[in-house]
Amino acid sequence: MPPQQSRASGDSMAFKKVPFTSIIALSIALSAHPALASVRVFQLKQPPTILKSPPQIPQILSRVFGLFGNAPKRSEEQIVYEFIADNKLTFGMENPGDQKLSLKKIRQTSRGKTLRFTQIEKGIPVSGAELIAVFDANGELEAVNSSLISLSSPPGAAEITREEAFAIASRELGYENAELGEGSKDGLQIVNTADGATLVWQFSVREGADASRPMQVQVFAAGAKKGEIFSKISLESGISGDIVIYDASVTLIIPNPIYKGLKVLKNGKRRWAGLLKKPAEAKLAHASLQKASDYYLSTFGRDSFDGNGASLIASVNVGRKFSRLLDPFGMRQNAAWMGPWKMFIFGAGGSMLGNFTKALDVVAHEYTHAVVGSTADLTYAGQPGALNEHLADLFGAAAERHFEPSANPFIIGEKCLRGELKKSGAPGLRDMLDPHNSLNAERALGRPNAPEFAQPAHMAEIPREMGPDCVSNEGNDNCGVHLLNGVPNRALSLAILESGWESIMDLAYRVLTNRLLASSDFENYRDQLLDECQASMPNDTCEAIAQGFESVGL
Numbered sequence: 001m002p003p004q005q006s007r008a009s010g011d012s013m014a015f016k017k018v019p020f021t022s023i024i025a026l027s028i029a030l031s032a033h034p035a036l037a038s039v040r041v042f043q044l045k046q047p048p049t050i051l052k053s054p055p056q057i058p059q060i061l062s063r064v065f066g067l068f069g070n071a072p073k074r075s076e077e078q079i080v081y082e083f084i085a086d087n088k089l090t091f092g093m094e095n096p097g098d099q100k101l102s103l104k105k106i107r108q109t110s111r112g113k114t115l116r117f118t119q120i121e122k123g124i125p126v127s128g129a130e131l132i133a134v135f136d137a138n139g140e141l142e143a144v145n146s147s148l149i150s151l152s153s154p155p156g157a158a159e160i161t162r163e164e165a166f167a168i169a170s171r172e173l174g175y176e177n178a179e180l181g182e183g184s185k186d187g188l189q190i191v192n193t194a195d196g197a198t199l200v201w202q203f204s205v206r207e208g209a210d211a212s213r214p215m216q217v218q219v220f221a222a223g224a225k226k227g228e229i230f231s232k233i234s235l236e237s238g239i240s241g242d243i244v245i246y247d248a249s250v251t252l253i254i255p256n257p258i259y260k261g262l263k264v265l266k267n268g269k270r271r272w273a274g275l276l277k278k279p280a281e282a283k284l285a286h287a288s289l290q291k292a293s294d295y296y297l298s299t300f301g302r303d304s305f306d307g308n309g310a311s312l313i314a315s316v317n318v319g320r321k322f323s324r325l326l327d328p329f330g331m332r333q334n335a336a337w338m339g340p341w342k343m344f345i346f347g348a349g350g351s352m353l354g355n356f357t358k359a360l361d362v363v364a365h366e367y368t369h370a371v372v373g374s375t376a377d378l379t380y381a382g383q384p385g386a387l388n389e390h391l392a393d394l395f396g397a398a399a400e401r402h403f404e405p406s407a408n409p410f411i412i413g414e415k416c417l418r419g420e421l422k423k424s425g426a427p428g429l430r431d432m433l434d435p436h437n438s439l440n441a442e443r444a445l446g447r448p449n450a451p452e453f454a455q456p457a458h459m460a461e462i463p464r465e466m467g468p469d470c471v472s473n474e475g476n477d478n479c480g481v482h483l484l485n486g487v488p489n490r491a492l493s494l495a496i497l498e499s500g501w502e503s504i505m506d507l508a509y510r511v512l513t514n515r516l517l518a519s520s521d522f523e524n525y526r527d528q529l530l531d532e533c534q535a536s537m538p539n540d541t542c543e544a545i546a547q548g549f550e551s552v553g554l
């Protein structure tokens with residue numbers, strides 16, 4: 001099939017990046033299965049343990065066009081397995097049908113169907129290793145986005161229990177009253193290390209007394225390092241993470257009612273329960289969550305954050321009794337989605353930040369974190385984490401604009417600044433279009449050695465310590481998830497200025513729900529936007545996307 005005219009610019013870009021090995025692999029596929037010859041393959045070559053190792057080999061993006069054949073009708077799952085087997089050099093997998101892939105989700109889309117698989121070995125998932133197969137309306141495999149990996153050795157058996165791993169890590173991380181969550185991927189996982197594949201226990205934990213320090217932790221389950229922490233990611237997906245200043249004293253137990261489990265909303269209906277000391281705040285949270293979910297329902301047909309009518313549970317006035325000294329910028333002056341506990345948290349506000357429940361862009365930002373958790377489930381660290389933050393900003397801004405037209409919809413959290421931060425003249429927490437204009441809290445508070453600007457507007461401005469060698473921890477904002485998002489924020493804002501909100505949001509929603517992997521980075525995001533665009537939208541829109549990314553060095 002000859003390339004369509006509208007795909008011309010994407011093709012030339014794609015072909016430049018095809019490495020030699022991939023051409024061989026796809027040539028084999030071409031002769032074996034002519035019907036699969038036009039599949040676009042995106043294989044992330046970084047190890048899925050992205051927190052420890054930088055990508056070693058650049059991503060492969062390849063596209064080969066051929067003729068349609070008359071292969072007998074096979075199931076979509078079978079087509080995917082055969083395609084992987086025929087391209088084993090690309091995917092590093094010999095026989096995917098032989099219990100190496102587990103089909104997790106099938107999604108009907110406006111253009112066909114997507115199948116989402118996770119990689120497994122001896123029945124255990126491989127951390128971060130996934131494959132998404134995109135089929136068109138005729139049942140033809142159209143594109144593959146993959147982070148499958150070739151394991152260096154088979155893992156052994158777990159030598160400590162989940163309870164033992166949890167107890168060791170909770171003690172080491174200094175939780176007084178550790179509370180276990182239910183993350184969707186928690187449990188035994190395989191990670192690739194320099195010493196070969198090994199097992200880790202993954203779990204979500206937070207301080208039980210005050211819901212602080214939510215964290216996803218992986219602990220070695222076997223081998224010489226068993227019981228040691230392999231990775232840790234803060235799950236505090238708060239809006240103001242870029243100015244969180246951590247203080248060890250927040251781990252103290254403080255008697256603090258947080259109205260946990262209060263049902264503010266259930267499927268759009270008010271459900272009051274429990275004791276409400278400040279009903280006004282709960283009413284504001286209710287109204288804003290209602291609008292955020294209405295935006296997703298009316299614009300994309302999405303019923304609640306999980307697409308399946310899940311109840312919305314929120315806690316308001318969190319940290320109202322904290323003193324400023326104990327919680328300078330923590331939960332009290334923040335809003336967050338706590339995925340493993342399936343609840344929204346809105347801080348009571350303080351001298352610097354507040355009004356979270358009234359700020360629709362902030363509430364829709366947190367709501368979008370919940371949507372991401374039910375779809376791409378982007379790992380909350382480094383570039384995938386920054387994409388999580390970017391999408392939260394993007395859909396947060398779009399939802400607010402939907403209900404409250406404003407002169408500059410690219411400003412996030414304009415209602416939330418107080419005190420010194422407000423006096424500094426910053427327009428809000430973030431400026432998506434001009435990231436240099438985002439709130440520079442260090443500078444606003446007159447701190448010595450404040451950075452020139454809070455957010456990079458270009459790849460070249462990303463600080464070295466937030467680059468590929470960064471190891472995620474509580475003190476570096478998971479390698480700058482609230483810092484790096486300035487780059488995709490600007491790219492998409494520029495595209496919106498060119499093509500309008502409706503077309504870009506439609507595209508971004510389809511890429512979020514149908515194409516992104518948990519380990520997708522900025523380049524993979526750009527590639528998926530362009531590929532989805534070229535298959536379904538006018539050339540002008542795709543050109544605007546490409547231009548936006550080019551402007552930020554991608």
Ligand SMILES: [Zn+2]
Pocket residue numbers: 237238239365369389392
């Ligand atoms: Zn966020």
